[in-house]
Amino acid sequence: MASLTLNPEQLLDLPESPLAALVAASGAAAILETWAPLLPQLTLIGPDFIGSFLNRIEQEKCVEDLVTHGYLAADSSWSQSPRSHWLQARLLRATGKPAEAFRAFEQILKHGSSLPSQFLLDAASTAIESGEYPMAAHWLSLATRYSTDFHLIQKAVRLYRRLEKSGPLDDLPTLRIALLLDTAPQLIEPILKAKGYAAGIHLEIFSADYNGVDPLLFGDRTPLLDFSPDIAILQLNYRQLEDLHKGETPTEWVSRQAERARRRWSLLSLERTCRILQHTCDLPPSPSDGNLSTTAPHGLSHRIHLLNAALLKTVPENVSIVDTQRLQTSDPSQTWNDDRLWYMARQHPAPESIPVLADEYIALARAHLGYTKKIIVLDLDNTLWGGVIGEDGIEGIQIGTESPEAEAHRNFQIALKQLRDRGILLAVSSKNNEADARLPFEAHDGMYLQLEDFAAFQANWNSKDQQLRSIAERLNLGLDSFVFVDDNPVEREWIRNQLPEVTVIDLPSDPSQFTSALLKGRWFEALAISEEDRRRSEIYRQQAERKNAQQHSSSLDEYLAGLQMIARSGPFDAAHINRAAQLIQRTNQFNLTSRRHSKEVLQQISEDSDTYWTRWFSLQDRFGDNGIIGLIIAKIGGSQWTIDTFLMSCRVIGRSVDSFMLNTLVEAARSSNATQINGLYSPTPKNQLVAEFYPSHQFVKGDSVGGETSFQLDIEQYMPDATPIKVG
Amino acid sequence: MTHLLRLQPIFRDILDDDRLNLSEDFSKEQCEDWDSVATVQIVLAVEEEFGVQLPTRLVGNLHSVRQLLDELAN
Structure with a gap:
């Protein structure tokens, strides 16, 4: 050479x-x-x-x-x-x-x-x-x-x-996914599994063979029933759509195809409801009839657009739609179609697009498991606005529409506001003089976010881990539900090291990419939106006012009495089941059994009122309505009732709601002639708070098996706990 | 020769055999892990490594290392 x-x-x-x-x-x-x-x-x-x-x-x-x-x-x-x-x-x-x-x-x-x-x-x-x-x-x-x-x-x-053979993946929560794709599943399966591990979920995957979905759903269903999926994924793609029948109008074709998808949904919901992820149909890349494919009623693209619209028209509660066309256009590899791989292996979409597809499934799987983050903690200078308020002053900072940089920051604020409006809390963590930090909110008309959009506002010279801890304490939130956004890499690394449970966003230097960087990890994906979500920010702000009132009361009793609390309760019915499912997924601290029933399971429990007694509790006080903040599920077994679930939102801890709830449970059991209530405490890394709940409420300690401890309450001996809460 | 050297890590990886000594004569019949999914993965990995696109005629019928070497020589 x-x-x-x-x-x-x-x-x-x-x-x-x-x-x-x-x-x-x-x-x-x-x-x-x-x-x-x-x-x-x-x-x-x-x-x-x-x-x-x-x-x-x-x-x-x-x-x-x-x-x-x-x-x-x-x-x-x-x-x-x-x-x-x-x-x-x-x-x-x-x-x-x-x-x-x-x-x-x-x-x-x-x-x-x-x-x-x-x-x-x-x-x-x-x-x-x-x-x-x-x-x-x-x-x-x-x-x-x-x-x-x-x-x-x-x-x-x-x-x-x-690594599977070596242990560290053994303790991950398991989720069973049925891949009902019509296309070949062999390349998707391992990637989905790896993406699952990366998100902290062990996926058990059941795959239908190529062209094997309908035989499985409409024929012998035993393999699917035995597998009992938590999530079933149904695909649709332009390669495998049925042709127009002879003499069939495009409209008839659309309703026939939509009906077919709906029949699949109802078959999957027959014995045990599962979460269904239904793809919309993708578009053919280069149809032979060109533009007419979209314009002419018989054109394939035309019919696909109508079919997708027909699917979206009424979506049952247990169905989530996977927007294939969004994936098709957002896929960075831009190789959605690979005819060769289709001929060779019945693979569709192209292998290069599988990761994007898997990310979409995992985002919804995480939401199904309740891994949605609850709060975004934001830096101010060079994050919410361009420049440094303490140095550049109110005229110098970039926010609004007067420059591209200002507009980029403003659009980031708009995205944050949208997240806030569907229940993700916002908080500020800034090393600044408090007056400086507040000034843009008060005096700059380019600001989109206002002070009242934030559930907590930390602007001082404490270290950022202290600021985050203080926010967590004030709002009663676990740090693992925090997402931290800061333009300064030193602060990000500090938080990563000091508070590893916090999710840290790697903010790029260009503010026009802030929104996509924040959303890339899909931390805020949810399956549905409840009234509670829309009001969450307000609820947490009232919380801060209550803390203030508490500091000005001479005793806890006086403070509680002054709150003028009124509680309402009722069985899980259609109007309350969404919020019940959400609380079950979200509540970590005041949760005696931490059983994460899915909404589908809750539905079944609520319909079986001979076996289960269910109650939601809501609380109102002079500062506002806290919404539904507690749940009990008790299993009825003759003279003995057994607590399946007893949980309470952390934002009402210390206000005797737990006593009120227990009183209600005991009263209901007594009036159905039960004599004993069995309680169970299953410890988790987060529910230490309630380890002494039963003994401090007249229960007697029983056996401990596998870390779980059982307790018994003699209903006849029970003296109702004192509480200033009135029945509404 | 250099092509064979570059193919070796691909086959080791996909067939999950760190000690595989890839020869020109290596074929599907000698390895039970070389199934249809492995074929697809081999094709994709070879295309990535060599920056080529293998013709449909070959990928539909791929069963030996020699076929790949012949194609890459062109």
Whole structure:
């Protein structure tokens, strides 16, 4: 091979791909003398370059020389930059030192959050080799969660398979998904599973064969019934639509197709209702009749648009619509259609689009499990507006419509306001003088968000982890329901390290991308919206006023009496079942059994009033209506009632609502001639608060089995708890 | 030869066999993990690695490494 003369100074200016080509043509001498010392300064190199470099080292057999020169030592110049450090870790691993490679990866990834996902995969693979399974699961999850690269996720799939045998995935909650696709499921299944793991869910997947959905639904249903899915996914695609029958009008065709989809929904809801994800139909990319496909009534695109409209017209409560056309256009790979893969493997959409599809399913699965985040904590300077209020002043900051930057920030505020209006709380965490921080809200007419849109406002010189803790305490929210948005990478890393349970958004530097960065992780996906959601911000603001009243009362009793509380209650009926399902998913702290019944299960429970007694509780006081804040489900077994669910929203803790609820339960049991109530406490990492609930309410401790403790209450001996709450 | 070297990690990865020494004669018959899903994955990975698109004629009938090498040589 002719030797190249490389000029180090020129190399520094080159992007990755020519560097990768040059290194591929380098001999041992160039590797040792030119490339090795230069590496820490080549900050733009990535997987391609490093792959070529490792390949050359192997071919030229010069690993030993690099070791001799000290490049693989922990304190070598290579460990100064994350990219050369990464190369070092790969070499350490290749030379049979996985433990040292693992430590190198740990150091690299402690700081970098904007490194290529391939770094994380290499790190995860090394971690598996070194037996560091929890760390491997963590890195693998980071690599997989945000990636839409089919090939990268294929690699993650294989690493997850190794990890499955090693334990760290065993404790994840399980969700059963039936993939009823009509197309071949084989390529989608593993990717969906990997995306599930990355989101902290263990998916059990049942797949219908190619063209096997209708035989399964309309024929022998046993396999599906045995599997008993939590979620069923129904696809529709332009490749497999039925043709127009002879003499059939397009309108008749549309109703026939829509009817077919609805029949599938009702068959899936016959024995045990599950959540159904129904695709809309995608559009053919290049129909032979061109524009007429959309314009003429017989055209395929025309009929597809009408079919989708017919599906959306009435959507049952247990059906969520997957908007295929949105996926088709938002897919970064832009390769939705691959005819070759269709002929070859009955794969549709194209493999490159599968990750986007899987992300959509997982977003809805997370919502189904109640993983929706509750609050967005926002920085102010250079986040909600451009510039620094304390330095640039009210005239200097960028917010409104007078400049592109101002408009970008304003549109970010509009998106936040929309989230707030459907129940996601907003809060401010800013290192600022409070007066400065409030000024734009009070005096700048370009601001879209107003002070009353925020459930909490922390502007002081405390550290941000303290500010977040204080918000969590004030609103009685767990930090794992927090999403943190800050333009400053130092603050983001601080929160990541101090409060790892908080979700930290990697805000790009350009404000026009803030909204998409915030929404990318799909943290706020919900299956339905309740009246409660729309009022949530207001409810939490009243909460702050109550805290204020409490500070001005001389005793707790006086404070509670002064609240003038009135409670209402009733069985779970159609008007209350949505909120009941939501509370069951959301309530973590005051929750004695933490049984996460799905809405579908609650529906069945509520209809079976011979076996179950159900009650929702709502609370009103002089500051406003708290809405529904408590639930009880009790199983009726002759003279013994057993508590299945007893929970209360954290925002009314300490106001004797729990006593009121228990009194109501005991009264109902007594009047149906029961003599005993059995209670169960199942500890979770978050419900320590109620560990002593039963003993402090006249229950007697019984057996403890597998961490759960049972308690008994003798109804005849029960003295109703004192409470200032009146029955409404 | 270099093509074979570049194919090896792909086959190792997809067939989940870190010790596989890929030869020109390696074919579907010698490996029970090489099923139709693996074929699709091999095709996609080869296309990614070599920056090519393999013709439908080949992918519908892919059963040996030699077929891939012949195609890549063109």
